[in-house]
Amino acid sequence: xxxxxxxxxxxxxxxxxxxxxxxxxxxxxxxxxxxxxxxxxxxxxxxxxxxxxxxxxxxxxxxxxxxxxxxxxxxxxxxxxxxxxxxxxxxxxxxxxxxxxxxxxxxxxxxxxxxxxxxxxxxxxxxxxxxxxxxxxxxxxxxxxxxxxxxxxxxxxxxxxxxxxxxxxxxxxxxxxxxxxxxxxxxxxxxxxxxxxxxxxxxxxxxxxxxxxxxxxxxxxxxxxxxxxxxxxxxxxxxxxxxxxxxxxxxxxxxxxxxxxxxxxxxxxxxxxxxxxxxxxxxxxxxxxxxxxxxxxxxxxxx
Amino acid sequence: xxxxxxxxxxxxxxxxxxxxxxxxxxxxxxxxxxxxxxxxxxxxxxxxxxxxxxxxxxxxxxxxxxxxxxxxxxxxxxxxxxxxxxxxxxxxxxxxxxxxxxxxxxxxxxxxxxxxxxxxxxxxxxxxxxxxxxxxxxxxxxxxxxxxxxxxxxxxxxxxxxxxxxxxxxxxxxxxxxxxxxxxxxxxxxxxxxxxxxxxxxxxxxxxxxxxxxxxxxxxxxxxxxxxxxxxxxxxxxxxxxxxxxxxxxxxxxxxxxxxxxxxxxxxxxxxxxxxxxxxxxxxxxxxxxxxxxxxxxxxxxxxxxxxxxxxxxxxxxxxxxxxxxxxxxxxxx
Numbered sequence: 001x002x003x004x005x006x007x008x009x010x011x012x013x014x015x016x017x018x019x020x021x022x023x024x025x026x027x028x029x030x031x032x033x034x035x036x037x038x039x040x041x042x043x044x045x046x047x048x049x050x051x052x053x054x055x056x057x058x059x060x061x062x063x064x065x066x067x068x069x070x071x072x073x074x075x076x077x078x079x080x081x082x083x084x085x086x087x088x089x090x091x092x093x094x095x096x097x098x099x100x101x102x103x104x105x106x107x108x109x110x111x112x113x114x115x116x117x118x119x120x121x122x123x124x125x126x127x128x129x130x131x132x133x134x135x136x137x138x139x140x141x142x143x144x145x146x147x148x149x150x151x152x153x154x155x156x157x158x159x160x161x162x163x164x165x166x167x168x169x170x171x172x173x174x175x176x177x178x179x180x181x182x183x184x185x186x187x188x189x190x191x192x193x194x195x196x197x198x199x200x201x202x203x204x205x206x207x208x209x210x211x212x213x214x215x216x217x218x219x220x221x222x223x224x225x226x227x228x229x230x231x232x233x234x235x236x237x238x239x240x241x242x243x244x245x246x247x248x249x250x251x252x253x254x255x256x257x258x259x260x261x262x263x264x265x266x267x268x269x270x271x272x273x274x275x276x277x278x279x280x281x282x283x284x285x286x287x288x289x290x291x292x293x294x295x296x297x298x299x300x301x302x303x
Numbered sequence: 304x305x306x307x308x309x310x311x312x313x314x315x316x317x318x319x320x321x322x323x324x325x326x327x328x329x330x331x332x333x334x335x336x337x338x339x340x341x342x343x344x345x346x347x348x349x350x351x352x353x354x355x356x357x358x359x360x361x362x363x364x365x366x367x368x369x370x371x372x373x374x375x376x377x378x379x380x381x382x383x384x385x386x387x388x389x390x391x392x393x394x395x396x397x398x399x400x401x402x403x404x405x406x407x408x409x410x411x412x413x414x415x416x417x418x419x420x421x422x423x424x425x426x427x428x429x430x431x432x433x434x435x436x437x438x439x440x441x442x443x444x445x446x447x448x449x450x451x452x453x454x455x456x457x458x459x460x461x462x463x464x465x466x467x468x469x470x471x472x473x474x475x476x477x478x479x480x481x482x483x484x485x486x487x488x489x490x491x492x493x494x495x496x497x498x499x500x501x502x503x504x505x506x507x508x509x510x511x512x513x514x515x516x517x518x519x520x521x522x523x524x525x526x527x528x529x530x531x532x533x534x535x536x537x538x539x540x541x542x543x544x545x546x547x548x549x550x551x552x553x554x555x556x557x558x559x560x561x562x563x564x565x566x567x568x569x570x571x572x573x574x575x576x577x578x579x580x581x582x583x584x585x586x587x588x589x590x591x592x593x594x595x596x597x598x599x600x601x602x603x604x605x606x607x608x609x610x611x612x613x614x615x616x617x618x619x620x621x622x623x624x625x626x627x628x629x630x631x632x633x634x635x636x637x
Binding site: 043051114171206207274278281 | 340346354432449451455466469511564567568587591592
């Protein structure tokens with residue numbers, strides 16, 4: 001039995017006692033079959049719970065009748081894509097798509113631009129009031145929508161911005177920008193400030209340093225911030241249901257509710273629409289999800 | 304005295320020059336920091352216009368008797384001026400100890416606390432458990448991870464509708480319970496079960512975030528610490544208690560704080576699950592929305608007062624939480 005004493009950080013390799021023990025020694029990181037089975041059991045159950053509601057929605061969207069969700073067994077025999085055809089042809093789906101994209105992309109562009117300058121300022125410059133400012137940013141994160149929704153409604157209606165994309169974009173920026181600024185501060189902190197100094201020595205202004213040196217280096221961080229703003233705007237329900245009045249300007253979050261009125265619930269179309277919305281967003285989410293978490297905890301812990 | 308060098312300008316800070324007059328100091332401060340202020344100006348403007356001003360306006364509204372009948376509005380071509388009046392702290396007094404204050408405020412308040420505590424505890428414990436399982440070397444780890452993140456990947460407003468189908472009177476959950484000869488509760492009608500369902504759905508939605516964050520935290524713990532602990536004869540529980548938990552401390556404190564704030568303010572799940580049909584299952588946020596926009600006449604003043612109360616609760620909580628976290632830390636964690 002050879003003794004491998006590789007000191008790797010993964011800790012997979014550990015020394016087995018060289019005084020060859022007669023009983024079988026389990027190496028570190030190796031588990032008994034029972035423990036391994038239990039681990040897999042728990043993970044399989046958890047994965048099923050995570051998967052089931054989504055899978056169920058997809059399954060129901062294939063049933064042609066609005067009460068099929070009560071008799072799921074019947075769907076198997078008559079699966080059809082008719083609901084999808086109906087949603088794409090007969091409803092305001094594409095109008096909703098347009099408003100959702102306008103609002104989400106607007107929030108992303110404005111939000112990231114503003115958050116980047118702020119994040120850079122708080123990352124690099126210890127100006128008086130810096131701590132207080134970070135604290136204010138954190139506090140705005142915890143505003144319940146109930147605090148803002150009534151005053152915002154009144155202000156927007158005075159500015160004639162109710163039922164307009166611009167109004168909703170500005171409202172979403174107020175929720176997305178503080179968080180993105182925190183996140184980008186965390187990212188800018190990881191860029192060594194010798195780079196700034198080099199830029200300064202070569203005669204760039206603080207703004208020049210920011211725009212020509214730091215921003216290109218911070219592209220991954222900016223991407224995460226952009227994604228966060230997009231998702232925030234995309235999934236928001238309360239402001240959108242209150243401020244958007246005409247049904248061609250609904251975002252998806254509001255449009256989806258409109259399938260269920262007091263008198264009639266067109267559940268099969270609702271399920272189909274839900275699936276159509278969820279698929280692209282979820283795929284996109286999987287691509288960037290890892291960065292989102294890294295940025296999030298980094299921004300929070302390196303205060 | 305430490306000397307800090309300002310990162311952008313390379314100027315030294317911390318060595319105080321002799322005290323000068325206020326005007327000179329202001330001028331120097333301006334010359335030294337004008338670009339910093341210029342860079343945060345956009346966000347300060349946005350926040351000022353979109354957060355601070357509405358907040359001040361909201362405080363003002365909460366001191367009036369504004370509702371949708373006496374606010375300024377335009378009907379057709381006629382513009383009607385606002386006629387609401389300043390009534391001082393009456394709204395707050397009425398909410399906190401007026402007639403039926405228990406039904407209107409305190410019952411929702413207690414439910415909100417229970418809701419927040421239950422949801423965050425479930426999120427954290429389940430998230431930590433799954434993160435620990437996923438942090439091992441096991442077959443199919445990536446697949447499990449992808450599946451478990453699914454509730455986070457799909458937008459909430461989509462999944463909540465999926466849950467509504469499942470929780471409906473003769474939906475799949477009750478059919479399954481029937482088949483097992485268990486009682487089938489009325490998930491969407493009975494208050495207790497509404498609350499139960501709300502916590503269940505929110506737990507389902509919130510666990511992946513905790514799991515992924517904590518998994519990141521676990522992976523950043525130095526493996527040699529575990530080796531050292533094992534050499535010293537620490538049992539699995541002791542390793543968890545004295546290596547894993549302290550190693551997760553900074554991540555945990557952040558995600559728990561975020562979790563509390565998000566859950567306390569969770570609007571979409573309860574609103575979309577029950578709509579306006581379940582006033583008893585409303586937490587304070589959805590209840591305030593209900594007062595302001597879910598009834599006629601819309602009671603803007605009370606809704607604003609609820610909002611301000613909510614914000615005060617959160618600010619107090621966060622301040623206490625920070626102090627508690629930083630109780631023996633020279634360097635504040637958050």
